[in-house]
Amino acid sequence: MKSSNWLWLTVLAVTVAACNNKSKESSEAPERTVFFDKSAMDTTVKPGDNFFMYANGAWVKKTKIPASETGWGSAYVLRDKNEANIHHILDYAAAHDDTTASINQKVGDMFKSGMDTAAIEKLGYDPVKPQLVKIAAVKDYKELVKLAADGFKTGDGFLFGFYISPDDRISMKNAAHFDQTGLNLPNRDYYFKTDSASKKILDAYVKYIAKLFTLTGVDAATAATKAAGILKLETAIAKSHLTPVQLRDPVKNYNKFTAGDFQKQMPDIDLSDAFKRMDLRTDTVLVGQPAYYKALDGLLKSQSIDVWKDKATFEALSGASTYLSKAFRDAHFDFFGKILNGQKQQRDRWKLLSEDIDNGLGELLGQLYVQKYFPPDAKKRMLDLVNNLQAVYKQRIEKLDWMSPETKKRALEKLAAFTKKIGYPDKWKKYDDVQISKGAYYQNEQSIAAHNYREMINKMGKPVDRSEWGMTPPTIDAYNNPLFNEIVFPAGILQFPFFDKDADDAINYGAIGVVIGHEMTHGFDDEGRQYDKDGNLKDWWTKEDAAKFKARVKVLIDQYSQFTVLGNLHVNGELTQGENLADVGGAMIAYQAFKNTPEGKSDTKIDGFTPDQRFFLSLTTVWQSKIRDEAARMRINVDPHSPPMYRVNGPFSNMPEFYKAFNVKPGDKMYRDEKDRVKVW
Ligand SMILES: [Zn+2]
Numbered sequence: 168m169k170s171s172n173w174l175w176l177t178v179l180a181v182t183v184a185a186c187n188n189k190s191k192e193s194s195e196a197p198e199r200t201v202f203f204d205k206s207a208m209d210t211t212v213k214p215g216d217n218f219f220m221y222a223n224g225a226w227v228k229k230t231k232i233p234a235s236e237t238g239w240g241s242a243y244v245l246r247d248k249n250e251a252n253i254h255h256i257l258d259y260a261a262a263h264d265d266t267t268a269s270i271n272q273k274v275g276d277m278f279k280s281g282m283d284t285a286a287i288e289k290l291g292y293d294p295v296k297p298q299l300v301k302i303a304a305v306k307d308y309k310e311l312v313k314l315a316a317d318g319f320k321t322g323d324g325f326l327f328g329f330y331i332s333p334d335d336r337i338s339m340k341n342a343a344h345f346d347q348t349g350l351n352l353p354n355r356d357y358y359f360k361t362d363s364a365s366k367k368i369l370d371a372y373v374k375y376i377a378k379l380f381t382l383t384g385v386d387a388a389t390a391a392t393k394a395a396g397i398l399k400l401e402t403a404i405a406k407s408h409l410t411p412v413q414l415r416d417p418v419k420n421y422n423k424f425t426a427g428d429f430q431k432q433m434p435d436i437d438l439s440d441a442f443k444r445m446d447l448r449t450d451t452v453l454v455g456q457p458a459y460y461k462a463l464d465g466l467l468k469s470q471s472i473d474v475w476k477d478k479a480t481f482e483a484l485s486g487a488s489t490y491l492s493k494a495f496r497d498a499h500f501d502f503f504g505k506i507l508n509g510q511k512q513q514r515d516r517w518k519l520l521s522e523d524i525d526n527g528l529g530e531l532l533g534q535l536y537v538q539k540y541f542p543p544d545a546k547k548r549m550l551d552l553v554n555n556l557q558a559v560y561k562q563r564i565e566k567l568d569w570m571s572p573e574t575k576k577r578a579l580e581k582l583a584a585f586t587k588k589i590g591y592p593d594k595w596k597k598y599d600d601v602q603i604s605k606g607a608y609y610q611n612e613q614s615i616a617a618h619n620y621r622e623m624i625n626k627m628g629k630p631v632d633r634s635e636w637g638m639t640p641p642t643i644d645a646y647n648n649p650l651f652n653e654i655v656f657p658a659g660i661l662q663f664p665f666f667d668k669d670a671d672d673a674i675n676y677g678a679i680g681v682v683i684g685h686e687m688t689h690g691f692d693d694e695g696r697q698y699d700k701d702g703n704l705k706d707w708w709t710k711e712d713a714a715k716f717k718a719r720v721k722v723l724i725d726q727y728s729q730f731t732v733l734g735n736l737h738v739n740g741e742l743t744q745g746e747n748l749a750d751v752g753g754a755m756i757a758y759q760a761f762k763n764t765p766e767g768k769s770d771t772k773i774d775g776f777t778p779d780q781r782f783f784l785s786l787t788t789v790w791q792s793k794i795r796d797e798a799a800r801m802r803i804n805v806d807p808h809s810p811p812m813y814r815v816n817g818p819f820s821n822m823p824e825f826y827k828a829f830n831v832k833p834g835d836k837m838y839r840d841e842k843d844r845v846k847v848w
Contacts, residue, residue: 240792
């Protein structure tokens, strides 16, 4: 999926939890009756000084992050429960895999093949050897390009950041996209930073590269030389890459070329031959970042073919490492788990498998998941909530004092045109050509990769299918896809602490309500606002209104740039502006929608809190979490979302309703003067 307007970025890792084998029978008895845990609070903290710590401080003090995790909190607990549920499904499927055409066969045998570590161990890195042999046979860069292009059909493609997705300016038409690629660290900045924490990562990265070579029998000195050469090449590639902030501009990252003109950008790469090898038939391409392709053309010639082959070899091994024997898995974990994320030990294999199968066969697993774990009435409850928020959003746009009637009219059209997807797709994807067998984990993965490529490449020349989902049903997340003008809430997120059918409205509006408002606001954030009601990248703003929007967002960027983690590391206000805007808008809209409910209009306390207080406390439960220093550092560099504390304190510090609910006064640390508050949506 191209758009990154997720609720969160990270894959939440999961703790060790025994799989309890009682399947949840649908019953009338509520699963829980307490929805805000007072024992988490630290009432020595003034709510107006740090609301996150007021609500969660005691929990933060007493909670230890499990060794296998990069962080811990309420969403991780939900992830645990979700994975235990998936585990039941996988166990059941594995025991009932007798019909070759059945969903159970594919899902169950995939699970068996992944759990068969004895067979995997025996193979060592044999599964990758055919690709390594092909790389070794390459004689010059022209052959390298051929191999890179051939690889796409089997999931082994490289050099091109290629995918099919709608044309941003003609969103009903599929287009061939070429983005920057070629880096194995999270983004370009990692290659240039010189502070000690960044240097430690670079050193460990070089060691990781060398380690993979030595595991294939290369002597240590040669492996070290190869690793140094690869880092040098990647650093040269990184120079051509745009920064994460630059990637936020959809207009600058939309560059339409005829195939012929794209060819002229890189005269030494035979594009028509490459397209043929990729089964790509097209006259035009959308190049996200042309600078990368110009640089690639130069680097292919100027750098030795041996370094390029080393890089391809390393990438083949690294990309496959989690499917190979323990030595490769450990090497991968030592760098990506320990160094980048501070994880102390690897997660249980069945948990990794449940994630892997959700990634690879998500709409098969998803069918089994929603049958067992998604109550049909949840969909209706959720749709009501979404409609209530949409109605409030409409009123708020109508009342905006800074926007002209002309722009308002288009904003309202876009709001009314949102497609709402809840739970799971109406039409499931087919996996008929995927071959899964019990004892061939890596081959299974390859069959899925080949299927995914065929499914994608077959979209060329066909209209965009807007019924498609960008997340699987078990996913605990949500998204807004501006190209489809849609907001999407998979079944996985419709669980506590986000949503509970037995909770009062303050709790549900303060949690999933804010999530809904968040996703709606993405349609009107710095990126989303540039797409119209039909999902086309097309400016529908008057010049004056666009300038006013930017000035108002500048206040938000400056606010969040003041927030720090680990002492002195600042939140990147520019990188996180879209998510912060969505957080602020989400909280304001959800609050107003809550005030329309009977509870919102009453002043009856529950557990000692007023309805308004419960609304604000509910969001602190959603974001109740702590994270390892390494992971916090990485997220500041790559994550467009702010750290959890600021996803609570940031929005609320802009809400007079919050001030009133908790008696926040001038002088309190979160207090902002009226003129300094963010007022966009
Ligand atoms: Zn978001």
